[in-house]
Amino acid sequence: MKAIYRKEMRQYFHSPIGYVFLAIFIFINAFYFLLQNLLTRSGDITDYFRATITLEMFLIPILTMRSLSEEKKQRTDVFLCTMPVRRTDIVLGKFFAAETVFLLGLAVTLAFPAILAACGSVQLAITAGNYLGIILVMSAFIAVGIFASSLSENQIVAAIISYVIIFLLWYSYGLGTAVRSEALLALLNRVSMMRLYSQLVMGVLDPAAIFLELAVTFIFLFLTAFVLERKRG
Amino acid sequence: MIKATHLTKRYGANMALYDVNFTIGKGEVVGFLGPNGAGKSTTMNMLCGYLEPTWGQVEIAGEDMAERPLEARRHIGYLPEIAPLYMDMTVAEQLSFACQLRRLPYKGRALRDYVAGLCRRTDLTDVQDRLIRNLSKGYRQRVAVTQLLAGDPEILVLDEPTVGLDPRQTREFRDLIRDLGREHTVILSSHILSEIRSVCGRILVFLEGELIADGEPEALQESLSGRRVLLAEVRGERQTVTAALEAIGDVLSVKPDEQTGPEQWLYRVSHRPGTDIRAQVYDTLKTLPCTLLTLRPQEVSLESLYLQITQEREGA
Structure with a gap:
């Protein structure tokens, strides 16, 4: 796994993709921090996180779309x-590499609560909850992105598949209104990433929610390994 | 070393490979021969654990590919038809990556030294710091083979390794394969007969997903043609010589093929495969009032046999 991880990291930063992702990621975060907190003189970090998370969701597939697609295309x-x-090991190496690049970007944003703390006060539990929520949700989406990239040799197709799955996972809460079945509604409510995230953001440390987010990550990584395995069949 | 039993691969209704059986011993250099789509690559993919057979079993160095894939793959280096290389890596980076995947116990300087050693072995030292993207096809192919040598797996499987190379690169590459054949068990696929014959000691012929022949090039030539031909150039009376040659046991037919001078003919003497009648021909002609000028076996070209078989099959 280490060999794959190292190779992936080298590829992220030997090509523009790692830098482009980080640049857009940091720009969006800085822009929204400016908009939501600095210009409005608000000390509530949750506003900033709420604004950025949907945009970050759309950035993740850019990071993951080449992951396995490119390997298939180049026959590597x-x-x-x-x-x-x-x-x-192949899947985990790729997952942790994408996760590292994402966390590098997220690490830069730690400066924002620090700035708020320097200027006034920051609610530590809420900030921590936001970070935990964002890490869990994005990890699941990275797993989704890697899974999608295992399905096609075309990076664009891989990205579109990721967007569809991410959209469904995030808004399944919203879809609930269109569903008649009680059981299905309960399930959709339960797995909606948006709902799970909202709970963490409010500082509610629900172990079931954390477990569910980790489970989604695990399931998509497992599915990716299964797709690679299936190529044998 | 390699044992394939009842290998079969089906894609839906399409049978890509049907009941293929063979065993390859240590140190053999074996050629898979067949037209495109005959099942060569499918077989190779299964031997190397990339594809799972629909039925059948692959055993590599005693390890079952389905049950102990990691152990089995440890013994094999596979070069597929399209060289699997990362264009954005340098040669040294690609080779280091292969070493790491094989979990070789080298790090830092030791790894660099090991990679430099690999490069020396296949003449890549001059290009080891260049990006693979900027290399010629011949060099890329060389890098692709070199990365298989990391960790020295006993078996090398090369799928059409000379496709797309120019004649000089092809020759160099064949020399390389011949060298590797001294220390490794090598399986090589091609649809070019001369290539396989120049490198391999044994040929497996595939056609439409079936293994239709297996043997040494010469034996294969014999068994496929069903007869051998000796060419004898003799000066002397035609009828006498023909009758004398026909009288030799194991001779199937004698035909004066071409007049090469006054009272001088080139005879085609067909005889049973597995027999050597040269001494008898010499002894028989010695007793007659004639002179034997040349005596040589005729090469029945594998090329023509191969074409004949494939056409017969396709026609049927």
Whole structure:
């Protein structure tokens, strides 16, 4: 897994993709921090997080779309899959590399609550809840993105598949109104990423919510390994 | 070393490979021969654990590919038809990556030294710091083979490795494969007969998903043609010589093929495969009032046999 992780990191930063992602990520975050907090002189960090999270959601597929698509296109997937490496190691190496790049961007945003703290006060529990929420949600979306990229050799198609799945996971709460079945409604409510995130943002540390977000991440990583395995069948 | 039993691959209704069986021993250099779509690559993909057979079993160095894939893959290096290289890596980076995937116990300087050693082995030292994107096809192919050598797996599987190379690169590449064949078990696929014959000691012929022949190039030539031909140039009376040659046991037919001088003919003497009648021909002609000028076996070209078989099959 380490070898794949290192290779991925090198590829992110030997090509424009890592820098472009980080630049857009930091720009969007800084812009919204300026808009939501500095210009309005608001000390409430949640406004800033609420504004950025939907945009970040759309950035994740840019980071993950080439992950396995490019391997398939260049036929390097044959090389990886015939080396003595587990399929799960390939998937995890790629996942953790994308996660690292995302966390690098997120680390920069730690400056924003620090600025608020310097100028006034910051609610630590809420800030921590926001960060935890954003990390859990984005991890799940990174897993979705990697899964989508295992389905097509075309990066654009991979990105579109990611957007569709991310959209469904995020807004499944909203879809509830169109559903007649009680059981399905309850399920949609339960797995809606938006709802899970909202709970964490409010400082409610619900273990079930955390578990569900981790489960979504795990399921998509598992599905990716399954797709790689299925290529054998 | 390699054992394939009842290998079968079906894609929906399409049978890509049907009941293929073979065993390849240590140190053999084997050629997979067949037209495009005959099942060569499918077989190779299954031997290397990329594709799972619909039925059948692959065993590599005693390890079952389905049950112990990691252990089995440890013994194999696979070069698919399109060289699997990362264009944005340098040669040294690509080779280091291959070493890391094989979990070789080298780090830092030791890894660099090991990679430099690999480069020396296949003449890549001059280009080891260049991006693969900027290399010629010949060099890329060389890098792709070199990365297989990381960790020295005993078996190398090369799928059409010389496609797209110019004649000089092709020759160099064949020399490289011949060198590798001294220390490794090599499987090579091609639809070019001369290539396989120049490198391989054994040929497996694939056609429409079936293994239709398996053997040494010469034996294959014999068994496919069903007869061998000796060319004898003799000066002497035609009828006498023909009758004398026909009288030799194991001779199937004698035909004066071409007049090469006054009272001098080139005879085509067909005889049973597996027999050597040269001494008998010499002894027989010695007793007659004639002179034997040349005596040589006729090469029945594998090329023509191969075309004949494939056309017969396709026609049927």
